[in-house]
Amino acid sequence: xxxxxxxxxxxxxxxxSKAPAGRRERHRAETRDRLFQAAxxxxxxxxxQETTVEAITEAADVGKGTFFxxxxxxxxxxxxxxxxxxxxIERAVKAARSQSGPVLPVIMNLTTSLAGxxxxxxxxxxxxxxxxxxxxxxxVELQKRLRKARRLMAEMFALAQQRSEVRRDLPAAELARLxxxxxxxxxxxxxxxxDSGLRETAESVWGLIGxxxxxxxx
Amino acid sequence: xxxxxxxxxxxxxxxxSKAPAGRRERHRAETRDRLFQAAxxxxxxxxxQETTVEAITEAADVGKGTFFxxxxxxxxxxxxxxxxxxxxIERAVKAARSQSGPVLPVIMNLTTSLAGxxxxxxxxxxxxxxxxxxxxxxxVELQKRLRKARRLMAEMFALAQQRSEVRRDLPAAELARLxxxxxxxxxxxxxxxxDSGLRETAESVWGLIGxxxxxxxx
Numbered sequence: 001x002x003x004x005x006x007x008x009x010x011x012x013x014x015x016x017s018k019a020p021a022g023r024r025e026r027h028r029a030e031t032r033d034r035l036f037q038a039a040x041x042x043x044x045x046x047x048x049q050e051t052t053v054e055a056i057t058e059a060a061d062v063g064k065g066t067f068f069x070x071x072x073x074x075x076x077x078x079x080x081x082x083x084x085x086x087x088x089i090e091r092a093v094k095a096a097r098s099q100s101g102p103v104l105p106v107i108m109n110l111t112t113s114l115a116g117x118x119x120x121x122x123x124x125x126x127x128x129x130x131x132x133x134x135x136x137x138x139x140v141e142l143q144k145r146l147r148k149a150r151r152l153m154a155e156m157f158a159l160a161q162q163r164s165e166v167r168r169d170l171p172a173a174e175l176a177r178l179x180x181x182x183x184x185x186x187x188x189x190x191x192x193x194x195d196s197g198l199r200e201t202a203e204s205v206w207g208l209i210g211x212x213x214x215x216x217x218x
Numbered sequence: 219x220x221x222x223x224x225x226x227x228x229x230x231x232x233x234x235s236k237a238p239a240g241r242r243e244r245h246r247a248e249t250r251d252r253l254f255q256a257a258x259x260x261x262x263x264x265x266x267q268e269t270t271v272e273a274i275t276e277a278a279d280v281g282k283g284t285f286f287x288x289x290x291x292x293x294x295x296x297x298x299x300x301x302x303x304x305x306x307i308e309r310a311v312k313a314a315r316s317q318s319g320p321v322l323p324v325i326m327n328l329t330t331s332l333a334g335x336x337x338x339x340x341x342x343x344x345x346x347x348x349x350x351x352x353x354x355x356x357x358v359e360l361q362k363r364l365r366k367a368r369r370l371m372a373e374m375f376a377l378a379q380q381r382s383e384v385r386r387d388l389p390a391a392e393l394a395r396l397x398x399x400x401x402x403x404x405x406x407x408x409x410x411x412x413d414s415g416l417r418e419t420a421e422s423v424w425g426l427i428g429x430x431x432x433x434x435x436x
Contacts, residue, residue, distance in 0.1 A: 130351035185403020
């Protein structure tokens with residue numbers, strides 16, 4: 001049995017349960033979330049490639065075939081994990097668009113929270129990272145998500161440029177690419193030598209980079 | 219047989235051959251370098267954990283036992299790789315100390331070159347990262363080297379602070395930690411989505427961070 005969530009993120013079940021749903025639907029969402037959390041826990045403990053679907057279903061206390069009712073392959077568990085992060089960026093873009101206030105604090109919160117969500121999960125991060133580095137199909141999915149993240153982040157930087165919060169000598173797409181590269185990278189590097197808080201570290205990195213994004217006249 | 223060098227770095231043999239040495243010594247250095255390059259090539263092709271010592275000696279065209287005359291274990295190949303990079307930092311510190319000119323350009327060259335050395339080796343980088351992420355003894359050695367790199371980089375930042383090139387509101391040790399985290403991270407992240415030049419990317423990142431390191435009065 002799996003106790004506790006590996007990552008302090010809204011779980012699939014909890015997010016779904018907000019919608020009105022019958023008992024059957026709720027049960028489905030709960031089972032999917034149990035499989036998801038069990039998989040992440042095992043990835044962190046054993047590594048992604050070393051974790052079998054059977055081990056996941058055992059840990060989640062369901063029949064082996066049940067896994068495939070929720071995830072076509074083991075790769076889809078990582079994809080779900082990545083898509084939750086993309087959904088967080090999408091919500092931030094929506095928030096930035098719908099209000100006329102400053103966008104840069106939204107970008108700052110986003111980058112430091114995306115990193116901070118992992119603060120206590122260095123082993124999980126390392127397992128995911130090893131899978132991305134060693135396994136081509138897993139990496140291809142990551143690349144798709146990173147490109148999507150760049151597009152979303154570029155939208156936010158373009159908004160920030162329109163509102164004169166961010167320098168315009170670099171294209172929004174380039175600012176987005178570099179920001180994602182830096183914060184993705186800091187998360188990866190931290191996982192290999194996690195001797196500080198990840199959120200605090202991400203905030204310190206932002207402390208260096210944030211002012212460098214401001215327009216030169218400021 | 220191994221043709222060509224995977225990484226455009228000075229090979230062990232070539233660096234050693236500068237010193238006056240007998241034929242025997244030269245032969246030893248050449249064999250060690252051949253094993254080293256063969257190992258890196260195989261790590262990039264197959265992955266670190268999937269590469270056997272036997273495959274390395276076969277590719278280097280030497281007897282299997284020969285490997286252990288040069289490297290106690292396969293891990294020592296990666297350690298050698300890392301130590302070459304530490305040696306580059308040590309030389310930069312020495313250069314910065316021995317001259318009275320600006321230190322910040324030395325730090326810039328160092329960080330962008332350390333990244334740039336990998337520009338054509340995304341598969342090798344990924345193999346090394348997967349090993350660091352998945353294998354504790356390999357990671358422990360990396361952590362030792364990263365701590366050493368931080369101490370060396372902190373020396374350079376302290377010098378730059380003394381020479382009023384770098385802000386003093388952050389300790390040199392913290393500037394060193396963040397700089398290494400950022401550039402190590404950029405290298406890790408780039409290897410997962412290598413759709414740009416690594417050196418150019420590292421230079422663009424420095425373009426953001428360099429000015430943020432300057433004292434506020436400047």
